[in-house]
Amino acid sequence: MPALEKLLPRVSKPARYVGGEYNSVRKNWGGVEVKIAFAFPDVYEVGMSYLGLQILYHVVNSRPDALLERVFAPWPDMEALLRSRGIPLFTLESHRPVKDFDILAITLQYELTYTNILNLLDLAGIPLLARDRGEDKPLVVGGGPCAFNPEPLAPFFDLFVLGDGEEAVHELIDLWREVKRQGGRKQDFLRELARRPGFYVPSLYRQEGRGVVPLHPDVPARVKKRVVAELDRASFPLRPVVPWVEVVHDRAMIEVFRGCTRGCRFCQAGMIYRPVRERTVPVLVRQGEEVIRHTGYDELSLTSLSTVDYTCLLPLLDGLKKLKLSHPLTVSLPSLRVDAFAVGVAEGLMAGRKSSLTFAPEAGTQRLRNVINKKVTEEDLLRAAEAAFKAGWQRLKLYFMVGLPTETEEDVRGIGELVRAVLAVGERCGVPRGRLRVAVSVACFVPKAHTPFQWEPQISQEELQKRLRLLQAELRREKRVELSWHEPRMSLLEAVFARGDRNLAPALLEAWRRGCRFDGWREHFSFPRWEEAFAAAGVDPYAYAYRRYAYDEALPWDHLDPGVSKEFLVAEHQRAYRGETTPDCREGKCVGCGVCPSLGVRPVLAEEGKSVSLSASLP
Amino acid sequence: MYRYRLAFRKESPACWVGHLDLVRLFEQALRRSALPVVYSGGFNPRPRLVFAAPLPVGVRGLRELVDVYLSSLLSPALIQERLAAVLPQGLALVGVRRVPLEAPALASLVAGAAYRAEGELAGITPREAETTRQAILEASSLPYQRRGPKGAKEVDLRPGIRQLQVEVKGEQVVLEMLVRAGQEGNVRPEEVVALFLKTGGFAGEPEDFYYCRTALFAKGPGEKLIPLF
Ligand code: SF4
Numbered sequence: 047m048p049a050l051e052k053l054l055p056r057v058s059k060p061a062r063y064v065g066g067e068y069n070s071v072r073k074n075w076g077g078v079e080v081k082i083a084f085a086f087p088d089v090y091e092v093g094m095s096y097l098g099l100q101i102l103y104h105v106v107n108s109r110p111d112a113l114l115e116r117v118f119a120p121w122p123d124m125e126a127l128l129r130s131r132g133i134p135l136f137t138l139e140s141h142r143p144v145k146d147f148d149i150l151a152i153t154l155q156y157e158l159t160y161t162n163i164l165n166l167l168d169l170a171g172i173p174l175l176a177r178d179r180g181e182d183k184p185l186v187v188g189g190g191p192c193a194f195n196p197e198p199l200a201p202f203f204d205l206f207v208l209g210d211g212e213e214a215v216h217e218l219i220d221l222w223r224e225v226k227r228q229g230g231r232k233q234d235f236l237r238e239l240a241r242r243p244g245f246y247v248p249s250l251y252r253q254e255g256r257g258v259v260p261l262h263p264d265v266p267a268r269v270k271k272r273v274v275a276e277l278d279r280a281s282f283p284l285r286p287v288v289p290w291v292e293v294v295h296d297r298a299m300i301e302v303f304r305g306c307t308r309g310c311r312f313c314q315a316g317m318i319y320r321p322v323r324e325r326t327v328p329v330l331v332r333q334g335e336e337v338i339r340h341t342g343y344d345e346l347s348l349t350s351l352s353t354v355d356y357t358c359l360l361p362l363l364d365g366l367k368k369l370k371l372s373h374p375l376t377v378s379l380p381s382l383r384v385d386a387f388a389v390g391v392a393e394g395l396m397a398g399r400k401s402s403l404t405f406a407p408e409a410g411t412q413r414l415r416n417v418i419n420k421k422v423t424e425e426d427l428l429r430a431a432e433a434a435f436k437a438g439w440q441r442l443k444l445y446f447m448v449g450l451p452t453e454t455e456e457d458v459r460g461i462g463e464l465v466r467a468v469l470a471v472g473e474r475c476g477v478p479r480g481r482l483r484v485a486v487s488v489a490c491f492v493p494k495a496h497t498p499f500q501w502e503p504q505i506s507q508e509e510l511q512k513r514l515r516l517l518q519a520e521l522r523r524e525k526r527v528e529l530s531w532h533e534p535r536m537s538l539l540e541a542v543f544a545r546g547d548r549n550l551a552p553a554l555l556e557a558w559r560r561g562c563r564f565d566g567w568r569e570h571f572s573f574p575r576w577e578e579a580f581a582a583a584g585v586d587p588y589a590y591a592y593r594r595y596a597y598d599e600a601l602p603w604d605h606l607d608p609g610v611s612k613e614f615l616v617a618e619h620q621r622a623y624r625g626e627t628t629p630d631c632r633e634g635k636c637v638g639c640g641v642c643p644s645l646g647v648r649p650v651l652a653e654e655g656k657s658v659s660l661s662a663s664l665p
Numbered sequence: 666m667y668r669y670r671l672a673f674r675k676e677s678p679a680c681w682v683g684h685l686d687l688v689r690l691f692e693q694a695l696r697r698s699a700l701p702v703v704y705s706g707g708f709n710p711r712p713r714l715v716f717a718a719p720l721p722v723g724v725r726g727l728r729e730l731v732d733v734y735l736s737s738l739l740s741p742a743l744i745q746e747r748l749a750a751v752l753p754q755g756l757a758l759v760g761v762r763r764v765p766l767e768a769p770a771l772a773s774l775v776a777g778a779a780y781r782a783e784g785e786l787a788g789i790t791p792r793e794a795e796t797t798r799q800a801i802l803e804a805s806s807l808p809y810q811r812r813g814p815k816g817a818k819e820v821d822l823r824p825g826i827r828q829l830q831v832e833v834k835g836e837q838v839v840l841e842m843l844v845r846a847g848q849e850g851n852v853r854p855e856e857v858v859a860l861f862l863k864t865g866g867f868a869g870e871p872e873d874f875y876y877c878r879t880a881l882f883a884k885g886p887g888e889k890l891i892p893l894f
Contacts, residue, residue: 051677051875052872052873054681054723055723055872056872060681060722060723061678061681061682061683061686064677064678064681065678066678066753066754066755067753067754068693068694068751068753068754288693288753290678290679290681290682290686290690290753291682291683291686291689292685292686292689339697339699340697341693341697342692342693342694342695342696342697342751343693343696344692344696344710344711372696372699372700372701372702373696373702373704373710373712374704374710376709
């Protein structure tokens with residue numbers, strides 16, 4: 047029996063580790079020059095739901111000179127076996143040790159996966175610190191949203207890629223080949239790459255105060271992100287890997303557009319993925335058809351940050367409906383805009399049974415929604431609810447946040463009032479007694495880099511608990527409400543790392559040494575262990591989470607440039623305090639966020655003749 | 666509507682998938698095949714599939730069975746060809762046969778299963794193996810702590826074991842067994858191996874064996890078992 051087969055009967059869900067799924071690609075190891083292992087630092091079922099993985103898998107494996115194989119964080123039962131038997135972490139495709147690859151690419155989706163990253167490196171037998179890794183060890187590269195503030199991870203990585211990966215990965219592979227053919231070393235490769243947009247080499251910079259500055263004159267002071275100008279021309283996986291087991295988002299996906307300019311002031315995705323770039327209807331319909339044919343899924347999800355905003359949504363749905371398939375197909379949207387139009391669309395998509403519909407008003411009062419630039423009124427929500435109940439839904443799910451800047455008790459009570467108003471609408475629409483349900487899901491505000499709220503402190507745990515209790519009391523008598531919230535201490539940890547600098551790296555190391563893993567999983571998260579780790583590293587976590595950062599201080603992510611200007615973020619922050627909203631540039635007028643002039647791109651809308659007029663100057 | 670019985674192999678890596686996910690894999694493959702599959706009604710139409718008996722995770726199957734329903738009459742060869750092209754690695758068709766629509770449900774037919782278990786046991790002799798085999802077959806009852814979702818429960822494996830053969834070549838041990846399966850209860854092959862290890866006092870773990878279901882059986886006349894496909 048091969049070594050792997052001896053482990054599999056002893057772990058839960060062994061299919062996580064075997065590879066060989068339909069559409070997976072196994073290349074001849076000796077036949078390619080550049081070998082990349084791609085790690086998703088969470089379990090298979092989470093990682094296989096991520097479209098970005100499928101895109102890079104396809105982009106790299108389409109090259110004859112390169113291969114990309116997958117690896118996920120092993121569950122603790124598998125970790126224990128690997129350690130006790132001395133088996134190094136291996137990839138799914140070839141079952142080769144990760145340390146045999148040229149490059150280990152790790153996606154950074156969420157701060158609470160950071161200990162899993164250290165664990166992956168350790169299980170792979172790769173020294174954790176970049177400076178301890180010789181020429182024979184893989185180059186460790188990070189990408190994804192957290193690469194826009196990767197400082198707490200800086201000592202562990204050789205390189206971070208900022209922004210869209212489709213083109214950057216080709217450049218990286220080409221240069222790697224070139225340098226290796228000329229007998230160059232990793233350092234030569236990194237020094238050359240650092241001069242190009244999208245590539246941040248942390249070892250060529252040092253922390254000064256809280257900011258980060260280059261060590262050499264030929265290294266840029268700020269690294270601009272990469273952006274794919276036209277999505278229609280970008281490569282898209284038409285034969286994505288079909289997971290062995292049911293995964294978190296178990297459906298086919300097409301990416302309708304990238305970027306979102308609604309401008310919610312807490313939202314990092316809305317800032318770092320700008321501008322909006324839509325695909326056109328014929329391209330999307332063809333991609334949808336192919337993905338369905340090649341996977342056998344019966345559900346197609348139209349993904350983006352806000353799909354109802356797609357300028358050609360109805361023609362797209364129509365085109366998909368007309369597809370001649372040999373089996374029934376459901377089209378789904380990942381999230382809904384809060385209005386009656388969106389409900390109408392959702393209704394058109396539902397074949398029959400209506401489970402539940404989700405809206406995200408985010409805050410309980412109009413005042414606070416203006417502060418966060420969530421342009422949704424109570425009327426919008428009640429109309430959307432009415433449309434949903436009339437269409438036959440009996441259960442609605444509402445997303446809110448607590449701890450937002452300027453929030454008062456009145457805003458928290460406002461959530462309760464809004465929920466009761468929704469229930470009243472349900473009663474009025476004749477939803478049968480005993481069937482009417484409103485699920486209220488509450489997240490704690492986490493200030494994020496590159497957003498207008500990047501300077502804001504997170505409120506204290508005591509205060510958070512107080513507000514959550516207040517909300518609980520507000521809704522206590524409502525049996526038809528299902529209230530749930532994120533673990534506040536996880537949000538605290540997220541805030542620490544989301545605005546962290548290099549001084550946090552030792553604390554991360556300590557936490558991992560103390561056994562922290564899967565911190566985003568309630569059953570594994572241990573705050574006491576983290577407290578010990580911070581104490582051992584001599585780091586005060588609250589100085590990161592609870593401190594108000596100043597406009598004029600250098601921030602740990604100022605050297606990384608998503609294109610949105612700091613002036614715009616300051617202006618947005620001030621408008622927030624004045625309760626002023628900012629429109630979406632998708633409606634036609636540029637609001638001067640700076641992305642387009644700075645990166646030489648523009649919004650791409652699918653509707654013919656519709657475009658955004660760029661403002662000549664920045665605010 | 667036409668009913669077809671597919672016999673298939675489930676080997677590595679597909680054998681590491683549990684039964685519910687296997688159903689999902691078959692549904693996906695049938696959709697990819699574009700065969701005129703009959704879908705269940707309701708809000709979530711799915712291909713109509715009836716499997717003979719779930720296979721435990723990690724156990725190979727050489728002749729597993731599933732019934733599918735098509736809306737047009739196609740030759741078994743064509744069905745086999747179309748489906749073979751879209752099955753994932755580790756799943757392969759070994760035969761397709763048309764069965765009458767009104768034939769009894771596949772799962773209700775299953776009464777027995779043959780398994781092979783292979784492993785290595787240091788120092789085992791053919792004689793020890795044979796004595797152990799006889800001890801098992803001659804026992805009047807074989808109590809076993811079966812672990813289930815609700816904790817361990819004592820069961821008697823003896824009535825469920827119909828035949829047992831053991832072959833030893835060097836350290837290589839092969840157990841061939843015919844056990845009860847289906848609605849009247851199941852004996853799992855690793856349970857028989859655990860019993861064999863315990864009875865013979867051999868040092869080894871059932872997890873170190875490689876398991877394979879070689880055939881499924883229906884009840885024939887008398888107490889006889891006849892192969893299902
Ligand atoms: S620069 Fe103007 S048009 Fe471009 S994304 Fe920003 S606001 Fe929109």
